[in-house]
Amino acid sequence: MNHLLTVVIAGLLSMTALLALVRLYRGPSLMDRVVAADMLLATIVAAVGAEAAINRHATTLPVLVVLALLGFIGAVALVRFAAPEKKQ
Amino acid sequence: MTPPGGTGPLVPGQSAAADWALSPIAVADWLGAASLVAGALLSLAAAIGVLRFPDTLSRMHAATKPQVLGVLLVLLGVSLRLRTLADLGMVALAGIFQLATAPVAAQMVGRAAYRSGRVERRLLDVDELAEH
Numbered sequence: 001m002n003h004l005l006t007v008v009i010a011g012l013l014s015m016t017a018l019l020a021l022v023r024l025y026r027g028p029s030l031m032d033r034v035v036a037a038d039m040l041l042a043t044i045v046a047a048v049g050a051e052a053a054i055n056r057h058a059t060t061l062p063v064l065v066v067l068a069l070l071g072f073i074g075a076v077a078l079v080r081f082a083a084p085e086k087k088q
Numbered sequence: 089m090t091p092p093g094g095t096g097p098l099v100p101g102q103s104a105a106a107d108w109a110l111s112p113i114a115v116a117d118w119l120g121a122a123s124l125v126a127g128a129l130l131s132l133a134a135a136i137g138v139l140r141f142p143d144t145l146s147r148m149h150a151a152t153k154p155q156v157l158g159v160l161l162v163l164l165g166v167s168l169r170l171r172t173l174a175d176l177g178m179v180a181l182a183g184i185f186q187l188a189t190a191p192v193a194a195q196m197v198g199r200a201a202y203r204s205g206r207v208e209r210r211l212l213d214v215d216e217l218a219e220h
Contacts (some may be wrong), residue, residue: 072189
């Protein structure tokens with residue numbers, strides 16, 4: 001079961017990361033890129049968690065917590081920075 | 089023949105039928121695997137939404153709600169397969185951070201998108217922030 005699970009989840013999450021990367025490349029605005037980067041990070045959280053679950057180890061669980069906080073801080077900082085992108 | 093999940097040590101003398109009887113460990117393993125796959129599927133759905141939706145607000149919506157639910161399902165799968173109290177606490181912490189921070193980030197993105205005019209007006213039913 002583990003092998004099948006690894007293949008299925010790796011395929012799904014790679015597809016997710018690829019689509020998020022396409023949106024990150026296309027833009028068109030900085031906001032869309034922030035959204036896509038946030039999504040990419042959430043995908044990485046899912047991938048690290050899935051790896052820990054499949055191989056049954058807990059070494060990477062603190063990484064999950066740090067990534068969850070880091071994505072939030074990055075998104076908020078970038079959006080605050082980008083707010084006056086266009087004059088109203 | 090090993091029981092599904094393949095973790096529980098086989099007691100000698102167990103019959104093949106008893107192997108396939110649902111022990112709690114096997115049930116937790118299967119449920120964990122199912123929630124891992126469901127979480128990955130939701131992440132994929134969110135990515136398709138982010139790629140195909142027409143404007144920033146709807147993309148933000150797709151990147152926030154299904155994505156957070158997907159990550160929570162993956163974390164549920166992790167806790168169902170690890171099954172120790174310390175790991176459970178760490179996973180719960182990650183889930184709580186996701187739940188607490190995703191709405192804030194989405195609100196900030198939405199506000200910045202609205203203020204910089206990146207809203208497709210014809211897709212809105214009501215614009216409650218518009219000046220009357």
